[in-house]
Amino acid sequence: QLGRRGTIQRRINRRIVLQQHQGLEAYRSELESNRSELLALYEDILINVTGFFRDPETFRALEKKILPRLLHERESGMPVRVWVPGCSTGEEAYSIAMCLVESIPASSAPVPIQIFGTDISERGISIARTATYAESQVAKLSPERQSRFFKRVENGYQIVKPIREMCVFARQNLLADPPFSRLDLVSCRNVLIYLDSDLQSKVIATFHFSLRPEGYLILGHSESLQHFPDLFSRADNQHKFYIKKSNRAHV
Numbered sequence: 101q102l103g104r105r106g107t108i109q110r111r112i113n114r115r116i117v118l119q120q121h122q123g124l125e126a127y128r129s130e131l132e133s134n135r136s137e138l139l140a141l142y143e144d145i146l147i148n149v150t151g152f153f154r155d156p157e158t159f160r161a162l163e164k165k166i167l168p169r170l171l172h173e174r175e176s177g178m179p180v181r182v183w184v185p186g187c188s189t190g191e192e193a194y195s196i197a198m199c200l201v202e203s204i205p206a207s208s209a210p211v212p213i214q215i216f217g218t219d220i221s222e223r224g225i226s227i228a229r230t231a232t233y234a235e236s237q238v239a240k241l242s243p244e245r246q247s248r249f250f251k252r253v254e255n256g257y258q259i260v261k262p263i264r265e266m267c268v269f270a271r272q273n274l275l276a277d278p279p280f281s282r283l284d285l286v287s288c289r290n291v292l293i294y295l296d297s298d299l300q301s302k303v304i305a306t307f308h309f310s311l312r313p314e315g316y317l318i319l320g321h322s323e324s325l326q327h328f329p330d331l332f333s334r335a336d337n338q339h340k341f342y343i344k345k346s347n348r349a350h351v
Contacts, residue, residue: 179212187217190228
């Protein structure tokens with residue numbers, strides 16, 4: 101998602117220095133005549149901070165406290181539906197898919213898993229769809245996860261096909277495009293911090309609409325829903341896990 105005004109200004113100044121322009125007016129002229137630089141600035145402004153199992157404590161809590169509730173006494177054939185808005189290059193969506201697969205007992209019936217990763221960056225979505233990552237990105241994972249969920253390919257490590265098939269990636273403007281619905285879980289970590297309060301309200305109402313009754317929302321460490329007590333309640337005191345309240349959202 102696009103950053104706040106101060107972040108955007110810093111990114112513009114960085115491009116001005118890189119392109120060796122004397123000031124903003126000269127750089128604006130460059131943008132008007134050079135589409136490749138315009139696209140480079142656009143991608144530079146987007147906030148892409150991600151990684152597999154980023155903030156491991158959050159994922160351990162997810163595996164212990166949230167996923168068992170989603171999987172317990174689930175109707176046969178009813179899919180677990182997850183949305184990861186602001187998914188960047190896909191690592192968060194794939195990490196949740198891995199956690200879900202690990203959380204389903206081998207003796208139980210298969211549970212369909214549908215994970216939707218969206219981002220405004222076409223470049224990020226393209227990388228997510230290829231599901232191929234550098235060795236340095238995969239090396240931090242346990243040997244068990246590396247062997248179970250990745251295969252060696254010519255230019256790195258690719259997510260294995262069964263996990264890839266659980267995840268669908270699409271370009272989406274979170275503030276304007278239609279949301280998903282009937283979701284069990286939304287993981288949107290560290291996107292709200294880049295939005296002003298009015299836009300935050302719009303996005304949070306969207307999440308409330310998208311979730312099933314008592315569906316879960318995960319936010320980043322620096323984010324909070326304290327101003328929206330009518331929409332969500334805290335599901336975990338230590339982590340930013342919230343559960344949907346059943347009353348209607350006011351968009």
